[in-house]
Amino acid sequence: MDGRDHSMNGIRLQVTDLRRDFNRRPVFQGISFTLDSPASLAVTGLNGAGKSTLVKVLAGVIGPTAGTVAYQRAGVPIEIDTLRHELGFVSPYLNLYDEFSAEENLRLLSRIRSGNEPASATIERRMQQVNLWNRRHDDVGTFSSGMKQRLKYAFALLHEPAVLMLDEPTSNLDAEGIAVVEAIVAEQKERGLLVVATNDESEAAWCTARVHLSGSGGNKR
Amino acid sequence: MSTIARTWALVVKDARSELRTRYAMNALVMFVITSVATILFAMREDQASPELLAGMYWVVVFFSSMSGLSRIFVSEEEKGTALALQLIASPTVVYVGKLLFNCGLTLLLTLAVTVLYLIVFPGFVVASLDIFAVTWLLGSLGLASAATIIAAIIARANTRGTLYPVLSFPVLIPLLMTVMRSTIRALAGEPFENALGEFQVLFSYLLVMTGGSYLLFEHVWKD
Numbered sequence: 001m002d003g004r005d006h007s008m009n010g011i012r013l014q015v016t017d018l019r020r021d022f023n024r025r026p027v028f029q030g031i032s033f034t035l036d037s038p039a040s041l042a043v044t045g046l047n048g049a050g051k052s053t054l055v056k057v058l059a060g061v062i063g064p065t066a067g068t069v070a071y072q073r074a075g076v077p078i079e080i081d082t083l084r085h086e087l088g089f090v091s092p093y094l095n096l097y098d099e100f101s102a103e104e105n106l107r108l109l110s111r112i113r114s115g116n117e118p119a120s121a122t123i124e125r126r127m128q129q130v131n132l133w134n135r136r137h138d139d140v141g142t143f144s145s146g147m148k149q150r151l152k153y154a155f156a157l158l159h160e161p162a163v164l165m166l167d168e169p170t171s172n173l174d175a176e177g178i179a180v181v182e183a184i185v186a187e188q189k190e191r192g193l194l195v196v197a198t199n200d201e202s203e204a205a206w207c208t209a210r211v212h213l214s215g216s217g218g219n220k221r
Numbered sequence: 222m223s224t225i226a227r228t229w230a231l232v233v234k235d236a237r238s239e240l241r242t243r244y245a246m247n248a249l250v251m252f253v254i255t256s257v258a259t260i261l262f263a264m265r266e267d268q269a270s271p272e273l274l275a276g277m278y279w280v281v282v283f284f285s286s287m288s289g290l291s292r293i294f295v296s297e298e299e300k301g302t303a304l305a306l307q308l309i310a311s312p313t314v315v316y317v318g319k320l321l322f323n324c325g326l327t328l329l330l331t332l333a334v335t336v337l338y339l340i341v342f343p344g345f346v347v348a349s350l351d352i353f354a355v356t357w358l359l360g361s362l363g364l365a366s367a368a369t370i371i372a373a374i375i376a377r378a379n380t381r382g383t384l385y386p387v388l389s390f391p392v393l394i395p396l397l398m399t400v401m402r403s404t405i406r407a408l409a410g411e412p413f414e415n416a417l418g419e420f421q422v423l424f425s426y427l428l429v430m431t432g433g434s435y436l437l438f439e440h441v442w443k444d
Binding site: 059061062063080081084087089091093094095096097098099100108109111112113114115116155 | 223224226227230231233234237238241242300301302304305306307308309310311314443
């Protein structure tokens with residue numbers, strides 16, 4: 001993780017002495033690491049150890065109690081507003097809109113993210129990738145949990161993010177869906193930063209670095 | 222320009238979602254109809270004074286908006302879509318987008334209540350249209366502004382159903398008292414100048430509430 005040169009176009013994630021409390025009790029503390037793309041990090045730990053909280057803090061969705069999370073490109077800090085264009089996120093607790101079709105979800109959410117709709121070819125490519133192109137006009141409310149999980153990948157990848165965060169990445173997926181995720185992970189590991197929060201050792205093995213949360217507020221690398 | 226486009230995209234998303242699910246609209250319409258019907262049954266043949274009609278008008282608007290306007294944030298939390306918004310939009314875009322949607326909904330609500338009152342209450346005659354129009358506009362926007370930030374605050378609470386009107390009432394008291402006074406002036410046919418004091422209060426309320434909400438929203442939304 002540390003000490004690797006990062007390319008001029010690469011992205012760096014630097015985490016320093018990170019701590020997050022809930023109800024004045026630390027979920028995790030003292031977490032420090034640096035990732036230079038291309039790189040991958042597994043966040044492991046038992047249930048309740050704070051894996052999901054850590055990826056939310058890394059994604060800028062919630063703030064840390066102490067410490068810093070800093071992204072840089074070629075040494076230039078990336079502001080949180082810019083990070084939204086660089087970040088993809090998939091988790092079981094992230095939901096898209098049941099009342100819209102799969103394609104509508106991607107178009108509407110992209111418009112909110114960037115002010116513009118993505119090219120139709122980009123939408124088709126991503127929906128083909130997750131095997132949902134034939135169901136693009138169906139309301140998401142009619143989808144199975146596995147199909148919803150695959151749509152989340154299309155949503156996360158639509159803007160070609162430099163940073164991809166996956167929390168329980170194969171949750172609700174069948175063998176075909178898991179193969180799709182493995183291909184996405186391989187692609188992301190070449191392209192940028194990948195953070196995977198998981199209990200599953202086979203998923204953790206996708207990554208070259210690891211942060212293990214002990215669940216008592218501490219952690220080890 | 223991009224921020225405006227993103228904010229407008231959020232308004233369009235919310236409007237389209239509302240047209241499909243009718244989360245807020247059903248609650249608003251049902252409350253307006255049942256409360257106006259109840260007032261009609263209670264009054265029977267009695268002629269209510271302009272003071273009473275003005276008070277009842279804003280009581281209906283207040284409780285109707287309490288039943289519907291919180292949906293803008295509560296539905297995002299209940300459906301688990303708030304995280305998607307957090308990932309793609311800045312707090313400014315979310316706040317302004319949700320505020321604009323609630324402003325539109327409140328303006329429609331107060332317009333519908335006005336039309337209903339004009340039809341069913343013979344004593345509800347707007348003699349000073351200019352006073353009523355400004356009261357309608359500033360009152361609706363002030364109500365929407367307060368309702369939006371309170372909705373954002375209560376969306377993550379477990380007891381959000383009861384918390385919303387309880388939190389909203391003290392915040393809205395200055396607004397409600399002022400709009401009632403200026404509505405009475407409108408019904409009594411007073412000249413526009415007589416209501417300038419009320420308009421200043423309503424305009425100040427709108428500015429303070431919206432400015433304060435804008436500053437507060439990022440903390441509410443992020444943590």
